[in-house]
Amino acid sequence: MCRIAAYTGPAIPLENIIVRPRHSLLTQSQHANEAKLAVNGDGFGISWYGQDERPGLYRDVLPAWADDNLTNLCRMVRSHLFIAHIRASTVGETSRANCHPFALGRWSFCHNGQIPHFGRIKRRMMAALPDALFDARRGTTDSEMIFLTMQAHGLDTDPAAAIAATLRDIGPEDASGPVKLTCVFSDGQGLFAFRHASSGDSPTLYLSGVLDNGGRAVASEPLCGMTDRWTALPCNMLCRITAEGVQTEEIGPSRAAALQAAE
Template sequence: MCRIAAYAGPSIPLENIIVRPKHSLLEQSQHATEAKLAVNGDGFGIAWYDRDETPGLYRDVLPAWADGNLTSLCRMVRSRLFIAHVRASTVGETSRQNCHPFSYRRWSFCHNGQIPHFAAIERKLEADLPDHLYSARQGSTDSEMIFLTLLANGLDDDPERAMAATLAKIGSGPDPVKITCTFSDGATLYGFRHASRGTAPTLYASGSLDNGGKAFASEPLDGGSWAAIPANKIISLGINQTA
């Protein structure tokens, strides 16, 4: 299973979430404690927002701990909202196009989980995409298809309705569908967990951090106040949200 960390609030260096905490995302890439696999070494990526509506995106196939540029980038780049991801692949080869986060216009998205029956529904999901989203597909993962299907189902206008419509299209199979994701339009950060059966992959929301911001993470980054977000409910964090 992959690991996710995301932040919304006053602008901070990316390293404050990705590198510096005791159980940072970088630490989780090798020593995850709440996943089937402790090591998440099939690539990583970061999407961050600054002045432009469209997020910056940095992705690579290297394990996060093996990229010598990552800690320097995270030290120098500041952002008010960002999403980061380390990958343990289930669907799709290890390639830059299959590394998360995915982005389209103002939206960014990353995912932990899988659609076990994806091969049986992939062509139908792809055929249902409007032309502009069909052309935007770059990789072969179920995760990117979830993102594009959310966009096709009206993510711009109503995230909750888009998620419900997307889950309905995915349906169920002999093995449980598991979707934990974070996504953003640059103004609001969203977190969501779902499992068609059993328990959804973990995602926690922090309390107010020392600078007033808040974070989502697959596993708590430190010993502060973290609470598991409820399943089947989209939780939102705004840049200026303090409660």
């Protein structure tokens, strides 16, 4: 269980989202309200967009609250579009390569949730990746595999279709438990958010109304004092946030079925 916060709008210092709000991501890293684990100390990461097409990426395995470099970076760097993630690993090792966001080309991606049967399907998912994406894998998480698989399924051209195809690859839940995905990702143009659970509920994700400065944010838990109009994002709804507004698109069984029929 991790915590996510992301923003798009007029360029602001990263700290305005990550550090300063009363219930900021940094605060959530020590005192999460809506997570299974109250502590998220297994590394963190930020991706942010600037003049370069590729995002900047800063990840480390320290607890976010202990890293002076992070607070300095958040104070100095301004961006119109960024994603931040703090990690609480339930299993597996803490390493930079396993910290979110993952970045490839102009995309960056972070994830909260899990595929309980990942051990069973990992080889198949690996084998299905094209060479370039196979080579791009650096860590051992299901999250990175989801990101690479979405790229293999055409994330560049049709994000909704890429998600639907990835869910199909992941397949139905088994006795090990429900598949839960709460993802936030970006291509540098828009900010995408998506929740899905094969059964039960996926980790929370809230979409802000228009912030005081005209921007918009998504976060695992509402960031206090910026807007009181946070709305919980429903499951199976791909949300794309830009300066112009918010577009949503359902990615339900029908979409997946339609895709399957089209093949």
